[in-house]
Amino acid sequence: MPTATISPLGFPEAVLPESARQLRLDVRDFLDEERARGTVLGRPDSWLAGWDPAFTRRLAERGWVGMALPTEYGGAGRGFLERYVVIEELLAAGAPVSAHWVSDRQAGPSILQHGTEEQRRFFLPRIAAGKCFFSIGMSEKSSGSDLASVRTCAERTADGWRLTGTKMWTGGAHANDYAIVLARTEEAEDKHAGLSQFIVDLRAPGVRIEPIHLMSGEHRFNAFHLEGVHVPEAMLLGQQGDGWKQVTGELAFERSGPERYLSTFPLLVSLLRELDQRAMTAEQLTQVGILTARLHSIRQLSLGVAAALDAGASLDTQAALVKDLGTRLEGALVDSVRSILPTPADPHATPGSHAELLAFALLHSPGYTLRGGTNEILRGIITRGLEQH
Incomplete structure (x- = not known):
């Protein structure tokens, strides 16, 4: 489906596969079991506020985390429309899905598309098993909506990179395993150039997490400080300079x-x-x-x-x-x-x-x-x- 044939206000017709009906019923049965367990409470904003790694693992056992990832990397090899049915049911029920949300929604597909084979083999099976959780390292204090103005910098070292800067609104950084961080690897006249992405271990030396509390008092977001954090060369995601794309x-x-x-x-x-x-x-x-x-x-x-x-x-x-x-x-x-x-x-x-x-x-x-x-x-x-x- 080449995007050039679709106008910016045009949307492809979506036809749910035949498997969607039974899949929806299976998810509802699972949710009934979880309600009886006391884990599904029907809360709003559950993809942000519903943190329950044990629930995630039970979901993963059904093949409902990393659904669209290929089977060779531990995924279910199912389509985005089937995944859509599952997450639609989970969100409508207010199920606690925030632990794996970023990993399943974007980190996994991004690593699949841009990562090295070594990265795919290491991260994707763990994501699909509900055992590896990611945060987003994009926004900064003065670079939220103007994302291309990020100031976090990555300097080359003998065996990798040294990252320095602060990311804001980093959901789950206090509890997750990794973050995909956007950093500037070179200065360029075009601010969209010279950016790269890195997979950063949130427990690495030099990582400091500072809580940001919501009005409700909940701790969901953080200021994520990178104070000269060493990132191995193998943790560069995609090509250097392709970060914006x-x-x-x-x-x-x-x-x-x-x-x-x-x-x-x-x-x-x-x-x-x-x-x-x-x-x-x-x-x-x-x-x-x-x-x-x-x-x-x-x-x-x-x-x-x-x-x-x-x-x-x-x-x-x-x-x-x-x-x-x-x-x-x-x-x-x-x-x-x-x-x-x-x-x-x-x-x-x-x-x-x-x-x-x-x-x-x-x-x-x-x-x-x-x-x-x-x-x-x-x-x-x-x-x-x-x-x-």
Whole structure:
């Protein structure tokens, strides 16, 4: 599927494979077992806040981590659309998937595409087994949306590289094993040139992790300091100087998935349960219908990008559009839920109650349109895509 034949506002038609129906039922059975175990609590933003390595390993035993990785590297050898079905069910249920999220979503595919054979043989089976967890080392204090202005530098040494700098908003760095770090390996007039990616051991000497707490008090993000960290030559990911091209390809995975519109979906489920206990008004039904229609339309766009990935194409502009529409919906959903059924948000209410889930979603809401690229930057990407076309 050559991307040149698809306009920036065009999306391939996504047809789920025949295996998807049974796969969906299998995942739901698994989730029922996990609810009985007490691990699936129906929480919003579970791909960020639901840290449970034991859950990840049980998921991996079913072949549902690293699904799209080839079997020769420990993956399931299944397509992105089948993977889509699995993660859609997990996110809708509010399952605790954050431990393996980055590894499964982008680190694994990036290593598969750009890594050496040695890197593939070492990392990919561990990712698929739910035993190797990655963080993203992109953003910096003054280089969030303007990613190409990163100041973290990598200097050559006799046997590798020395990395110095600080990455911000590095999710899970305090608990994960590795981070894929974008660093400047040479100065260039074009700021998009001279960048490279490295696989950095988060326990290496010179790595210092500083917590960044959310408004809720949760420790999910970090400032990740690299203080002269030695990185072996074998841990350069891809070609030196190709970092920008690799990162932008990686962002297509990060921006287009169902997590970009399903983070607050469990709150909608909670609302429907509350409304089911009382007589709904016509206005309430209308507002629920509008939310459902928006969810369905964005899902179709997101599936279109997954279909392109399945065919070996990458639709960067379409991925940016999905992220822009999806994360705006996430925030709008929280506001609509409050309007449909006015309920005082209470973080101290019974865990899992509507009031507690509403408070959780509200405290996380500032991040919805920031992570993975601000909406303003995404609209710039979309505009450039249209102009180039």
